[in-house]
Amino acid sequence: MKHTIKAYLSFTRMERIGIFSLCGLILILLAIRITLIYLPKPAINTAEDHRLQAAWEVYKRSQPAEQPIENTTDKSEYTDRGDGTEQPLPNVININTADSATLVRLKGIGPAMTHKIMIYRAEHGSFKNVEELQEIQTIPKATFDILKKHLSVSDTAPK
16 A cells, blocks of 8 residues: 555656646746735726716716606607607508618617518518517517507508
8 A cells, every 4th residue: 555655646857847836836826916916006086087977977968868668658759769850750650661761760679670570571571460570579568569559561562
């Protein structure tokens, strides 16, 4: 038994040098890590921080407040959100004939969903009913209930 333990713990000269080198490297890295904790942290320019915070508050106040989609019931929520001009949409939009600019203005249908609608129309033809939108992408039920009131389908071919 004594010989087996000695056989496992006897290292060549190169192995001993390697082990000591690795232990030394680990000690150096630990010393660096401990030293970094005690180094002084850079001072924060509080005047600049306050100036940026004030600028952010002014910016937030200048932006129109967004209302949650569940709480809005009037058709004024369906306006152009891109360039700041308010252009009310018709009460009901035909998803088979509407162009992408009209669809993207609806809350709940963004650019990605509009793109998917256009691809679906190109591949499958006209929508048979509004519920087919659920086949393209899962829309939250509350959003879909609001959208369903403002969307229609007809047999007219898409533009």
